[in-house]
């Protein structure tokens with residue numbers, strides 16, 4: 001099933017979360033043929049869970065730590081998220097990589113912890129502008145995926161991947177659907193080559209300046225299996241339009 005996910009980033013208080021979900025639910029109540037996911041801040045998980053638990057909308061987190069428990073001030077474990085009804089978590093978002101210095105090795109350990117704990121990760125990959133201009137898009141994406149999946153090659157069906165070119169995120173300047181399609185196809189071919197038993201269950205989402213006007217064009221592409229939406233997901237009406245755009 002296609003997956004349309006909101007990534008609220010560091011936005012929305014618990015009170016705002018309640019208002020948002022109350023407005024959003026009626027707008028998507030009849031949409032059953034695609035998966036809808038809200039990746040909210042940790043502090044909104046409780047209120048979001050209460051409002052979503054009897055609905056078809058899934059709850060996601062935006063980050064997780066790989067250790068199961070212990071002296072890791074400020075971190076949150078897989079078990080803590082699972083206990084709050086979380087089923088997905090974003091791992092390796094470019095903001096975590098480039099603002100918080102998250103390395104491929106850390107991302108790999110986080111994926112391992114998610115798979116061990118039964119949480120479905122959405123691994124984010126994508127090139128920066130200078131890498132794109134230097135013709136390095138495929139090399140960067142391949143390296144990020146290979147390192148993130150190191151020793152997990154047989155489990156690629158248990159993760160989803162978001163291709164998010166860094167230059168397209170929050171810039172109002174999305175990739176063209178055709179350019180994104182080429183990278184998505186490349187990612188799927190790569191997964192097939194690293195996992196001989198691959199069953200094609202990984203959805204490859206596009207992210208980067210998706211809005212209600214362009215969402216449908218991305219979803220027409222054969223290898224775009226969903227969307228990861230930041231800015232436009234902060235407005236429940238705009239996000240509902242994106243969900244209903246194809």
Ligand code: PGA
Nearest residue numbers: 169170208209229230231
């Ligand atoms: P954007 O963010 O939709 O604001 O470009 C997407 C993301 O970072 O996941």
